Amino acid sequence: MRARGADWLAKLLLALGWLLLVGLQASQAANVTVVQESGVVREAENESEVDEEAENYSDVPENETPAEPEEEVQNKTVVKExxxxxxxxxxxxxxxxxxxxxxxxxxxxxxxxxxxxxxGPVDCGWGKPISENLNSVRLSCVHISPENRFKYLWKLLKSDQQPVILSNDSAVLDIQRELHPMAFECDTLDNNEIVASIKFTVYTTSELQMRRTIRPDTDAVLVFVLTIGVIICIFVIFVLIFIIINWTAVKSFWGAKASATEIHSELSSVKYKDSTSLDQSPTDMPGHEDEALSEWNE
Structure with missing residues (x-):
């Protein structure tokens, strides 16, 4: 009996252990399924969100571009002239x-x-000195700042001869006046290319004094002519303004004058006709001579 009871007890314990094992396996399987289902739900939600974004993006017209910041748009739209x-x-x-x-x-x-x-054009013609007095004169080449950027070539010009190149290579040249006038030329070079050329005439002391005495007279004449011209222009302008302001009076005045001229011309024409009629002789009248001849024949 004891052996049978022990066998039955062992079988009961084995059955309980099997049931516990089956229950544990079932619970683990349930947890796995729950986790899998939650993962599937999340994936489905993500897919739905992606689909909605794709639909929203597809609703945007193709010709529209993403909005850009206002500053960038302004910088792009402003056309600099x-x-x-x-x-x-x-x-x-x-x-x-x-x-x-x-x-x-x-x-x-x-x-x-x-x-x-x-x-501009290379040839600058004849220039004027920077400063001059009765003994010397200062000449300057054509240049811009910085002065040392260019090279300068000074030449003494002589008639029917080759120019004499001077040793001075600066932009300014000081010359003492001689007994006869002299002509100088300065070439401004940039990268061995002549960009400007100017000439100067250095007069003698006597010639300079003569030019200074003659110049005020010519200046006075020029000022007088300009003054007279300005006065005449101002007078004409005032006359035009007066005519515009008093146009009706001027028009009536000229109308009366024109009518008086017409009356005078008519009177003169009438007097002329009267004088011609008085001066005309009877023989000049047509028909009288023919009538007299016809009566004589009868």
């Missing part, structure tokens, strides 16, 4: 301003961007 100022010289080398007419900072209508070099 540039114009150039007048060159400081009409020949040789000078400078000019580069002016921005659109896109200036602060809403200004125009602003200077930079200053650049400008060039």
């Amino acid at each position: 540039v114009e150039f100022g007048m060159c400081t010289v009409t020949c040789g080398v000078g400078i000019r301003e580069v002016i921005l007419t659109n896109g200036c900072p602060g809403g200004e209508s125009k602003c200077i961007v930079r200053v650049e070099e400008c060039r």
